[in-house]
Amino acid sequence: MSGEIFITGEAKRTIDDRFRVTLPSEMAEVISDSDGNCILAKERSGCLSLWRAADWQKRIDDGVALIKQKIQTGRMESRWSDVQRLGRMLSTRYRTVSLANRSRLLIPEGFREFLEVPVNHDVMIVGAAICVEIWSPAAWLEALREDMPKFGPLFTELSA
Amino acid sequence: MSGEIFITGEAKRTIDDRFRVTLPSEMAEVISDSDGNCILAKERSGCLSLWRAADWQKRIDDGVALIKQKIQTGRMESRWSDVQRLGRMLSTRYRTVSLANRSRLLIPEGFREFLEVPVNHDVMIVGAAICVEIWSPAAWLEALREDMPKFGPLFTELSA
């Protein structure tokens, strides 16, 4: 993970009639490489994520390495959550996309239904530290309600 | 916490049609840095808070810096979904804002609905010792009614 980045910020955008979204320029800036390319992944229903290509690759490699190591040392039995996470990651369908004019993303066929947002409706663009996420408003509210109470403990734990 | 500050005071202001509020000059003075920047945070529905960037940093950015460092040194490999989740919550919870003319705050998109005060209506600006709070009148009354009875005991306890 190219660690210098830590993306935060929140913005509302609307999907135009051709399934395009304009990302906030700062986010587009950090997420895309010099050709304007990045990785679009299905995160969960109602949510897509955008990654720097290098980070995405690293994420997969690291995950694989981690699991291999655990299998070898016979520690797999108690860590099914990691296996699950990896499986999810690998089976998550993703593809490379390019941002037109450095900031306009066309949501490809196959990802549209997954996002569950109809044309000419709003999405939330959210910085998630290591990636940028695109949420349907409904899923976003749901996730907030679910995760907000965990904020304190999680912050304490991760920064310990 | 830069301990020399202890903000008190109360004022009524109205949010203008461009979502601007003018802070009492004494408060604006103490919470903003030399560039007029400070941190705006979502406190609870109906209440926003303003912090000196330096103080906020003590609370949050130190932790973020630590997490960044952990990411860089590869100590977050198995925690990426948690990092994502945390980043997401950080994104919605706060952002840095700058005060125009040293005292006028533009309430950003995303914080407006949270405050629940329509344009051209009043808010209460309240000094809360270490930060400045912006309350919707309804939430303010509610909080007062809730907290007032505790004031005596609390004051006695804290000043003992």
Next chain:
DNA sequence: TTGATTGTGGGTTTTGAGCCCAATAGGATG
């Protein structure tokens, strides 16, 4: 080949944030 549909790259319009200044109000001062 033709026409419809979708992707792509512009351009233009509109919106909103930042900045500035003017008008008002109210307090302090001489």
Next chain:
DNA sequence: CATCCTATTGGGCTCAAAACCCACAATCAA
């Protein structure tokens, strides 16, 4: 009481970003 000063507020101007619109290319089907 007259004057000055400063805090607050309202509104205008400008610029950049976002939304909107259109023209063209590519693809595919009839």
